[in-house]
Amino acid sequence: MVMELSGKVSLVSGSSRGIGRAIAIMLAEGGSDVVVNYMSNAAAAEDVVRQITKLGRRAIACQADVSKREACVEMVEKAQQELGPISILVNNAGITRDRSFLKLSPEQWREVIVTHLDGAFNLTGKLLPNMIEAKWGRVINITSIVGQIGNFGQTNYAVAKGGLMAFTKTLAREVALKGVTVNAVSPGFIETDMTAVVPADVLETVKQITPVGRLGKPEEVAAAVCFLASPRAAFITGTIINVNGGMYM
Numbered sequence: 094m095v096m097e098l099s100g101k102v103s104l105v106s107g108s109s110r111g112i113g114r115a116i117a118i119m120l121a122e123g124g125s126d127v128v129v130n131y132m133s134n135a136a137a138a139e140d141v142v143r144q145i146t147k148l149g150r151r152a153i154a155c156q157a158d159v160s161k162r163e164a165c166v167e168m169v170e171k172a173q174q175e176l177g178p179i180s181i182l183v184n185n186a187g188i189t190r191d192r193s194f195l196k197l198s199p200e201q202w203r204e205v206i207v208t209h210l211d212g213a214f215n216l217t218g219k220l221l222p223n224m225i226e227a228k229w230g231r232v233i234n235i236t237s238i239v240g241q242i243g244n245f246g247q248t249n250y251a252v253a254k255g256g257l258m259a260f261t262k263t264l265a266r267e268v269a270l271k272g273v274t275v276n277a278v279s280p281g282f283i284e285t286d287m288t289a290v291v292p293a294d295v296l297e298t299v300k301q302i303t304p305v306g307r308l309g310k311p312e313e314v315a316a317a318v319c320f321l322a323s324p325r326a327a328f329i330t331g332t333i334i335n336v337n338g339g340m341y342m
């Protein structure tokens with residue numbers, strides 16, 4: 094890969110595992126130093142840091158619950174002291190708490206909403222002024238096909254991801270003249286811990302209704318993110334790139 098991101102620092106929320114891990118490593122392959130954020134899995138985050146260090150880039154693991162504003166502010170300040178100004182933000186941290194709507198508790202509703210939406214609000218709010226000052230920045234939000242077409246048992250998750258897409262388009266308009274692009278990558282079903290808990294018969298149906306005929310790989314989502322982060326994508330803002338094997342077009 095061309096080292097298009099040399100000299101940049103990226104923060105990828107929820108990059109200890111799954112899609113975030115693949116994004117963090119691929120951004121480092123492109124030349125970026127990386128802040129590896131995680132919630133509770135320190136060992137997995139340290140492993141990602143090791144992979145990135147092996148590539149000759151700098152990386153640090155930072156614990157922070159992205160739904161907590163103070164924790165985000167502390168993480169960003171500590172990370173910037175060590176690695177320098179962050180100009181690429183990937184809002185990736187996410188969870189599911191699936192229940193059909195009538196059985197969904199207020200806690201399950203809120204937990205999903207605050208992780209995805211407050212998470213993006215907290216990190217973007219803290220980092221955007223730096224990006225504007227530097228006249229260069231990238232905000233990339235990981236949304237989901239579920240926010241576009243809905244899914245049984247996921248009203249909380251669909252609302253969070255739909256909201257993140259609306260956030261993407263609105264913020265893109267606000268900062269377009271400041272050198273900052275804001276885009277979303279919307280995965281279909283990807284092989285990670287999140288989909289490992291989905292029953293086998295449901296995954297079989299997913300494969301049948303996906304034109305490409307399989308689940309996606311975290312690296313296939315990461316490739317779209319790295320393109321959007323690159324200088325080549327400077328004229329792309331407010332868009333949603335679907336990485337879903339054709340399941341929704």
Ligand code: NAP
Nearest residue numbers: 107109110111112132133134158159186187282283285287
């Ligand atoms: P995953 O394998 O379950 O990994 C989730 C990551 O998010 C972990 O690194 C976890 O940290 C972190 N995390 C969770 N809550 C957090 C919080 N409050 N603060 C900070 N970090 C937090 O999930 P994934 O499948 O890679 O999903 C990544 C993103 O893609 C999510 O936004 C998800 O909604 C979206 N997505 C996934 C799929 C799919 O099929 N997998 C499809 C569409 C969209 P710990 O390791 O410390 O727990």
